[in-house]
Amino acid sequence: MLPSALRNIFRAAHLSKWIPLLLLCVVSLLVVSCDFLASGSDSAAAPTNTPIRGRADLSHDATPLAARSRQAQPSAPTAVSAKSPAQSPVPSAVPTSLVPLAANLDMAQAWGAAIHRQVQHIPIQPNPTTFLLVQSVTQDGRFLLASANPSDPQNSANQQSSAVMVDIASGQATEIGRVPNPAGATTSAIQVYEIHSDQDWIVWTQAPQEPGFFSDWALYAYNRTDHSTKEIARAAKNKNGLPALGSNGSAQIDHGTLVWTEGVPDLINSQRSLLKLLDMPTGQVTTLSANGWSPKLSWPNLAWIELQSPPDGSPTPGPGEAKAQVVVLNLENGTRKLLTRPNKPSYIALYKDSFAWISNDSKRVLLTDLAETFERTIAVAQGGDSFQDPSLNDRLITWGDQLSKVEVWDRKQNRIITIGPKGHQLVSARNLVWVGPTNAPGSTSDEIKILDTTQLP
């Protein structure tokens, strides 16, 4: 007997004729998965089949226009995908669990009806000529760190982008840095991006889209105590005067340790980036990698992706053959290790001892710990979807998708929670932040939504 909610989903999607097939799939998944689940350190939840998730999304879509862009009656079922993880488990001695078999819930189902009252709302446009693009949240959960940008640069050419702190409680924005030139038009506009913080510092990078797609960057640090700002680094230049490719200068900071990447100048038909570390109190700079990118810092651990050189005497790897692995450096004791599971991850995220990544094909979100005692696939992209930009904390993991919906993995409930439509979601130490439609009747506007994840039941 199917639960009534699932029956409604089947009915809404006219999938009743596929029920036997879906049930067969559920059984197959359970059979194949049980060995993995039994040996994994994470417990399995109640069974369902991931394709149901795609159908359930129809009923959760709160955007009328979005709903109208879809077919109410798919001409073919999406179930029993050839891409089902049950058919391609990764052989490993490490306990490996597959996609969770718990049905998705919405926020109220997962955390109670009162959860919606805990969501805080910040206007995404504090005024008609400016919009906020949230980059991160301070570690204490009090401030959004965002870039403030002209909403119509072609008609507001004198407006400048800036870095702002937005008090989550009051919505008050405080500017902490501003780019030197007016926004101008499109690709020549200098933008502020990748704003991150620790107790004492807020760092950000700024660059125009061109030249070289944010290659002409400069990295700044704002002292939260004395409110001074200083330039930390800027892109190296080639002999031809153009900035070196290989980095957009994105940085992260924790415990007074700042990490970023710099492109190497004057390389011919190639690019690579140096991974650098600055100890803010002493000013000492250390180069950690000659070919690393995407550094993620969660004290005391620093993780990055590094292109692995083949052993001496090995043939030069062809296109796509080079191995890129995740390096983890403990900044307290200096130990360095390679994670064995992620190979050429497209995106990575680190929080305390937890490590999440998006697979190379952008179809899976995976989770492990830094000791790699387990590996767990927590989401598989269905149909034409793909994933990017994971982030996590003790309670939640989130990631971006292509179908403009916000979902999180609840590490306590071991299931995916559907938050709602839209995107730009991120999880910080204490908060889930996303952009979604306002609740005002008839409104088509978006807003920034914030949920304190430490208060989740």
Add this chain to the structure above:
Amino acid sequence: MDKKQKLADMYVQVGQGDVSMATYNAALDNFYASDLNKEFHHPDRGITTDECAAIAAANLRYLNDGTCYDVTEESATGSVPTNNIYSPTNGSPLSVTPRYRQRILWQVPQMAQNNGWYCAPAAAAEVLRFWQVAYHQPASSYFGDSFSQSSLAAQCQSGQPGCWNTRGKYLMTDANGIGGTDWRWREFPWNPYSYMMEYGLNKWRQGAEHGDYAPIGLPQEDITFSRLQSFGDKWITDIDAAFPMVADVAENRTNRGVTSLSLPKHPTTRTIWHWFAIRGYSTPGWYDNYWYVHYVESVYGSSINNTRGYALTQGNNKVELLRLHTMFEVDGFGYVW
């Protein structure tokens, strides 16, 4: 461009059964009278071996009706359907009825953009290569310029044929230094709103600013269903008529309260302005219950991929219809069809 809109309107009527495909094909023949291989525009023509050969051999598969497809983009059913003919169902946001469940103009090639600001020259080159291959048009331009992204982007030398001004004859990208290609160019006193992709593609192919390609600049107003529908109808009409499009988008912006998201595997922490060629569609049921716009991504293989928020891999690119449409409207950009 009224003539082309009439074609789109007529194709809607074909789907409704009010106009026969033969009548529509005759209208296409009339519109594309100068094309050497104009029958290639007919939606009901069979797929050619040359088209199938454009799919990587390792990925080439066939449906039971002989339609070729890329196995990495196969239907989410996981089984081979008997044919690729679209079955009209209720709830479509479009007026037009696609002929196929999935249609991709595989002969629109992926080309890496030569540098960080050449996405528009790369997109135009991808489209023009298709015209060369599918319609046997010469590689060189109407004015004799050799085929390259640089030619499409270049400024004019004084006295060159086709130089109606000193800034450039096609996309005028280089006139902006490293700033990329404008959606609209405001400096022509006789035409303050020239659309650069229209200008470039038509002058390259037909020697005149206005021709087969026409711009649709979307107003910076509230996003409406009618404009989404209008794009969808033009998109399906063009792809079924083997006519690739070009789009200009603004990612990760908010205007009038509406936020645009990003193209797949593009950075999400900053605004990106980007041009790309549209070459296909997938209808609900192919992958899932969404409409997908298939495009080619010039960032892949270029110097700007990886290490700075991009994580593009080789393969077919696609974006959900509404997601893309929001990127047009948030900054008043649009598409050339």
